[in-house]
Amino acid sequence: MVVKPPYKILVVDDEPDLEPLMLQRMRRNIRRGQYNFVFARNGVQALDRLHQEDDIDMVVSDINMPEMDGLTLLQQIPKVDPNIRSIIVSAYGDMENIRTAMNRGAFDFVTKPIDFRDLRVTIDRTLQHLMEWREALASRDQLVALQNELTVASKMQQSILPTHFPDHPGYQLFANMEPARSVGGDFFDVVTLENERIGMTVADVSDKGVPAALFMMSTRTLIKGAAIGSAGPGDVLREVNNLLFEDNETEMFVTVLYAEYNPANGEFVYASGGHDPPLLVRPDGSSTSLPLTGGIALGLLPDLNYRQNSVILEPGETIVLYTDGVSEAMTSDEEQFGLERLRDAVAADPGEDAAAANEAVFEAVSDFVGDNPPSDDITCLTFRRTVSG
């Protein structure tokens, strides 16, 4: 079931020059036996190929094409094979189409002109997700006990977490999720937006197991889609809440803190859907929880409005987004880690390195709880405006 490389990638573009260019720029990966490319000139040709060849792992598709465009193709692919993942290639700034593509289930996107290094990273990440997903499906087929289901769910959960963080002179961002042994539904995500803005998500799904992992995956994709070209975090949560509510028959819900940062003016805008508020830590070590925006957890009720709040981050200031696995981590005497200790852990590291500050939180939690096993996932995202930023 779990296919080994080379992975077969179908590239769909009406531009004939792309084929030799792709083969040339990806030649090392082809020679190493990692990728194997096949091509189609439009959606109709692509679907024909997908029907004829059942070993295609993923699709990289342009949007504007004759006969059948990329957005229509995206809707057709799952009917051929729901386990194929797609990356959409779009004009830079064409946020409306990228957004539609993500909402139609595209796994990720790259913009034109194609940066092949970026495309390679995106392909690898998609393939990695795909492999973990297939492995999860394979073990689900052999599912006999709940423990197995939890293993499957945890693999799915791991496979959507970013492993690369943006490299920007104006800010640093780092995040991590430590799964509880048996339960939890935390995830985080990062999305690059127009004009160097960046979106970040920390979320907690209310249930465990495979259905919760699927709910988590749709939440992640829907946020990514809604974030692109939206009017801001409040708008994003409103859209995602409605989409989640529509096909939610499981009474699951997700608490989400979604925020956007603009390096041009240091503005940090956030909205909460039933989630703990961001923590602001200043370079002198003082800190404060930012005001809650009062939104309800997502997926529960339709047509809700979500308020957003905005702060200007000064150089050197840090924002920490976390799940209740951090604040409510507990010793065997049921004492909670709490916000004070979280603040102390972040404030103790005034350096430039967000990764180290984030790591310090996990160490502090682990020192605090001792050998008491965590009852919930622990997720923490540290965002710092650099001193020069």
Place this chain on the structure above:
Amino acid sequence: MSVSTEWAWNDNAIVVTADGRVDGTNARDFQSALEAVIEASDQAVILDMERLTYISSAGLRVILLAAKSLQRKDATLSICSLSDPIREIFSVSGFDQIIPIHATQAEALAARKS
């Protein structure tokens, strides 16, 4: 770490008292206990949380499920006697806007009668 539930018949509601903590490891037990109560009658349910020390989002989901199954029977779920940390969890998650919350069991029962 566990949760236990007791229930008592009242004039027009069943009062369920939860004791302990509800997290992902025992949310299913909590769910079964509430389902049994809802199954057994068509009356409204009041969940007294005075002795509850913690509830995770998995526990909130169980409460939501209970509220929905009661709704299908034209009955209601309300909650009372929340400690400060639990009230905070209800307020941050927005659940206080979905489920009626009362300060005391007496108030919750009075609200049933009115």
